[in-house]
Amino acid sequence: DYPIEEDGWKLAHDALRGEIRDFNAALKNVQYSITEEKIKAMQQWWRGHHVHLESHHNNEEVIFRKFVQGRFHYPEFMTADHGEIMDHLRKLERLIVQDLTKASTDEERVDLTKQIYEAWQSYSNDLLLHVQ
Numbered sequence: 001d002y003p004i005e006e007d008g009w010k011l012a013h014d015a016l017r018g019e020i021r022d023f024n025a026a027l028k029n030v031q032y033s034i035t036e037e038k039i040k041a042m043q044q045w046w047r048g049h050h051v052h053l054e055s056h057h058n059n060e061e062v063i064f065r066k067f068v069q070g071r072f073h074y075p076e077f078m079t080a081d082h083g084e085i086m087d088h089l090r091k092l093e094r095l096i097v098q099d100l101t102k103a104s105t106d107e108e109r110v111d112l113t114k115q116i117y118e119a120w121q122s123y124s125n126d127l128l129l130h131v132q
Contacts (some may be wrong), residue, residue, distance in 0.1 A: 009064075012056055013131040019049050020124045027117045034109050039100055046096045053089060053127075057082050085130060088123035095119060 004010055023045065030038050061082065095116045103109045 012059070016053065016056065016127065016131045019052070020127060023049065024120065024124060027113070027120055031113050031117055032110060033106075034113050039109070043096055043100070046092070050089065050093060053085075057086070082130075085123070085126055088119065088126060091119050092116065092123060 026042070026045075030042070034042075095112060100109065100112050100116070103112055
C-alpha cells in the first residue's frame with residue numbers, strides 16, 4: 001500500500017506534466033531568436049522526452065492494460081488517444097530533429113521554431129488531457 005503521492009502512475013503523469021510546462025516556457029523564449037547552442041539543447045531535451053513518452057505509453061499499453069483486462073473490461077477509449085499523441089510526437093520529431101538541423105539561415109530557424117511552438121501546443125493540449 002502506497003500513499004497516492006508515491007504511486008508510480010501518479011509520479012509518471014506528474015513528470016510528463018512538468019515536462020510539458022517546462023518545454024512550453026523554453027519554446028516561448030526561443031521563438032524569435034534561436035542559436036546553435038539552443039538548438040542542440042532543444043534536441044537533447046527532446047530525445048529524453050521522446051523516450052520518456054514512448055516508455056510511458058508502452059507501460060500503459062503492454063503492462064497496465066493487459067493486467068487490468070485480465071480483471072475487468074478495459075474500454076478501448078482509455079488508450080484511444082495514444083494514436084493521436086504519437087502522431088503529434090512524430091511531427092515534432094521531424095521538426096525538431098530533422099528540419100531544425102537542416103535549417104541554414106536565421107530566418108529558417110525562426111520560422112521552424114514558430115512551427116514547433118504551434119505543433120507543441122496541439123501536442124501538449126492532447127497530452128495534458130491524457131495525463132490528468
